[in-house]
Amino acid sequence: MEYKIGDVNILEKLPVAIEIDGRPYILSKKDNSLPILFSAICPHQSGIVSELKKEVLRCPNHGWEYDPCNGKATNVPDKCLQTFQVKIENDELYVNLPFNKTNKRIFDNGPKIPPKITIVGAAGLLFEWNGFNILSDPWIEGPCMLGGWTNYPPPGIKVGDLPKIDVIWISHEHSDHYHEPTLSQLDKNIPVYVTKFDDGRLAKRIQKLGFTNVIQIKTGEPIKITNEIELISFKSGSIWNDSISYWKFGNFTILNCNDAGFNWKIKDTVGEVDLVCQQFTGPTSSYPVAWNHLDNKQKNQILIRQNNGMLKMMENVAEVCNAKYILPFANFFELGNPEHLKYMKIQRKNSLEAVVKFFKNKNVKVLDLIPGESWDGITGKMIRRPEREKFFNEEFMFKYLHDTCELEREFGYKPTKFDMMHDDIKKYFELFSGSKLAKDVGTYSVSFTIENEKPLHGLISFKDGNVNYESILEPKDVDMQMSCPGGIVQEVIKKDLSWDEAFNGFWCTFSRKPDVYNIHFWKLLYAPWRARPDYVEQKDLEFSKTVTDMSIADIIEKGGLTATKIFEKYGLFCTGCQPGMGESVEEGCKLHGISDKKTRELVDELNLLEI
Numbered sequence: 001m002e003y004k005i006g007d008v009n010i011l012e013k014l015p016v017a018i019e020i021d022g023r024p025y026i027l028s029k030k031d032n033s034l035p036i037l038f039s040a041i042c043p044h045q046s047g048i049v050s051e052l053k054k055e056v057l058r059c060p061n062h063g064w065e066y067d068p069c070n071g072k073a074t075n076v077p078d079k080c081l082q083t084f085q086v087k088i089e090n091d092e093l094y095v096n097l098p099f100n101k102t103n104k105r106i107f108d109n110g111p112k113i114p115p116k117i118t119i120v121g122a123a124g125l126l127f128e129w130n131g132f133n134i135l136s137d138p139w140i141e142g143p144c145m146l147g148g149w150t151n152y153p154p155p156g157i158k159v160g161d162l163p164k165i166d167v168i169w170i171s172h173e174h175s176d177h178y179h180e181p182t183l184s185q186l187d188k189n190i191p192v193y194v195t196k197f198d199d200g201r202l203a204k205r206i207q208k209l210g211f212t213n214v215i216q217i218k219t220g221e222p223i224k225i226t227n228e229i230e231l232i233s234f235k236s237g238s239i240w241n242d243s244i245s246y247w248k249f250g251n252f253t254i255l256n257c258n259d260a261g262f263n264w265k266i267k268d269t270v271g272e273v274d275l276v277c278q279q280f281t282g283p284t285s286s287y288p289v290a291w292n293h294l295d296n297k298q299k300n301q302i303l304i305r306q307n308n309g310m311l312k313m314m315e316n317v318a319e320v321c322n323a324k325y326i327l328p329f330a331n332f333f334e335l336g337n338p339e340h341l342k343y344m345k346i347q348r349k350n351s352l353e354a355v356v357k358f359f360k361n362k363n364v365k366v367l368d369l370i371p372g373e374s375w376d377g378i379t380g381k382m383i384r385r386p387e388r389e390k391f392f393n394e395e396f397m398f399k400y401l402h403d404t405c406e407l408e409r410e411f412g413y414k415p416t417k418f419d420m421m422h423d424d425i426k427k428y429f430e431l432f433s434g435s436k437l438a439k440d441v442g443t444y445s446v447s448f449t450i451e452n453e454k455p456l457h458g459l460i461s462f463k464d465g466n467v468n469y470e471s472i473l474e475p476k477d478v479d480m481q482m483s484c485p486g487g488i489v490q491e492v493i494k495k496d497l498s499w500d501e502a503f504n505g506f507w508c509t510f511s512r513k514p515d516v517y518n519i520h521f522w523k524l525l526y527a528p529w530r531a532r533p534d535y536v537e538q539k540d541l542e543f544s545k546t547v548t549d550m551s552i553a554d555i556i557e558k559g560g561l562t563a564t565k566i567f568e569k570y571g572l573f574c575t576g577c578q579p580g581m582g583e584s585v586e587e588g589c590k591l592h593g594i595s596d597k598k599t600r601e602l603v604d605e606l607n608l609l610e611i
Helices: 008-012 201-208 266-270 296-321 338-344 352-358 388-392 394-410 422-430 436-441 486-494 519-526 552-569 585-591 596-607
Strands: 002-007 016-020 023-029 035-039 083-089 092-096 116-119 125-129 132-136 149-151 167-170 192-195 214-217 229-235 243-249 252-258 275-279 325-329 333-335 374-376 381-383 444-451 456-463 466-472 480-485 509-512
Touching: 002 008, 002 016, 008 023, 008 092, 125 243, 149 394, 192 201, 192 229, 201 214, 229 266, 243 266, 252 266, 252 296, 266 296, 275 296, 296 325, 296 352, 333 338, 388 394, 422 456, 422 466, 422 486, 436 519, 444 486, 480 486, 552 585, 552 596, 585 596
Parallel strands: 132 167, 167 192, 192 214, 252 275, 275 325, 444 480
Antiparallel strands: 002 092, 016 023, 023 035, 035 083, 083 092, 116 125, 116 374, 125 132, 149 333, 229 243, 243 252, 374 381, 444 456, 456 466, 480 509
16 A cells, blocks of 8 residues: 655654554665664664764664664674565655454444453453453463563462453463463463464463363454453564453454554454553663673663653554554563672662653543452542552562562472583484574574583584584683573473573673574573474464465465456455565465465465366
C-alpha cells in the first residue's frame, strides 16, 4: 500500500522520526543523499530506535546501534533495520509498505466487564472473571534465577492462599515465569496452556512435574478457554522464544506483554485492546552492570537510556493498541543475595511513581499495583495493602532481602556443588559442533573461567561451525571473557537450562573487546538444546516439504502455468514480481499479508502438483 510521507522540506533535517498508520519509522538518507525509510522497530525486542543522530541511530532499550545510511547494525553483526525505498513525485515523498489489513475482532454489543486482576509475583497475574480463575506466569514462593532473584515487594500471599485455579498460562521457561517450586504446589489436574516452542520442551518439563493436561497452542490461533473467554498467543517481536498473550473476557480485552517486549504485527490481528500489561523498567539482564569493560559512568548512561526507552515503549504500545489502561509489572524483584549487593548499588530502575508521572497527561489510566494488590475492574477500585508504603523504604527493603536470603540459604536455593572436570565442560560445548547456531557464530573465542576453590580456565573457540574447548592456565584476552561460579555452571549443564538463568541471575561477569554483540553466540546459549544433533524444530506452519524448500521462481518454472494460476488465485502475481521470485512461499505470503490458514491452503494446492 502506498503512503504519502510529506513534502521534500522534511529532508532538510535528517534523520527524523515519523509515524505511518500507527507505526514508528525513521526517514534518513543514503550515502548518495537519496532519501530512505527505516522501520524504527529494533529487531532485538521490538523496542523503538528513538535516539537519532547523523552519526548513529540507537535503540535505548539494549543499546543496539545502526548506520543512518543503510540501517545496518554497527555493534551487532548481521542485523539491520527493515528498509523501504522512498520515491519523490511533484516534491512529495511516497513509500510502499507491506501492511496487513487490520482484522478487527468481532465483539458482541454487550457491555465490557473487566476481570479482577491481582499481581501475585514479579510477572505473575491472577485474573478472576465470572467465577473463572486464570493464573498467569506464577512465581510466588522462593527465589528464582538460581537463587539470584527475590520477589519484591513480597506478594504477601502463599500458593495455598490462592482461590481455586481453573487454568494456568505460562509464557516461556525463564524461571520467573515457569517456576517449578511454585507450580509443584498446585493441583496437577489444572489445565496448563503454553505456546508451542522448540520441540515441545516446555510442555515436557511441565508434564514431568506431574501435570496431566498440558495444551500446546500455535501462535496466532484463537483458543476458546470457555464460551466467553478466548486466548491468542503471539510470539514476541524479539529473537528469543517468548510469548505475548491476548485475553478476551467477553468484550473486555487484555494484552499481557510481560517482559517480552512487543510484536507490532499484533495490531493487525486484534486491533484495539482495553488493557496492556507490560514491563516498566530497564531490562532484567545483567547488562550493563556485570560487564567489566564498561566504567561506572558508561553503565549509568546506559541504564538511564534503558529506563527512558522502556517508558517510551510503554507509551508506544499503549498508543498503537489505543489502550484505556496500562498495568506496569514484570519488574517486581530484587537481587536478594548479598553477593549481588555491589550490583544493587549500581542499578537504576523506574519506579511506579515515575510511570504514573510519565503518563499523567496522557489518555491512559495507570494501574499502579504492587504484588499482593488488586484492581477490581467492575468497580474500578484498587485494593491496596495497608502497609504498602514500607515496601518503598530502602532500609526496610535491605533488611527484608537479608532476612529472606538467610532463610533461603538454609534450604540451599543457590547451587554450590561443583565436581565437574575439564572433560565434562569440553563434551558439553563441543557437542554444538556442526549446528546452524554454531555456524552462525562465525569465528569467535570466549575465555571461560569457572569459579571454584581451584578455578578452571577454558577457551571456547568457534570456527566454520566447529566448536573447540581447551583447558588453559589463565584467562586469555580474546573476543569475550566470561566468569561464573562452578555451582551455577554445573546446574545449568546438568539440568540442561538456558544460560539466561545464570546471566539474568547476575551470577556471571563479562568483558568483551571490541564491544560488539555477537548475537548468534547468545542465541546458542539462550537455547543450547537447539544446537544438539538430536534437536528437531517444530514450526508453527507444519507444511510438508517439497514446495516450502523451493523458491517461488523454481515452483513457477517447474509447475508452469498451473502453478502461476494457483499463486494468482491467492493474490500472488509472482510472475511479474521480480523482487519476490527468490522468496519462499511463506515469505511471499507474509509480505502480502496472507493469513497462516490461507498460506497452508496455498501450499497444499502446490504440493498436489508433485513438482
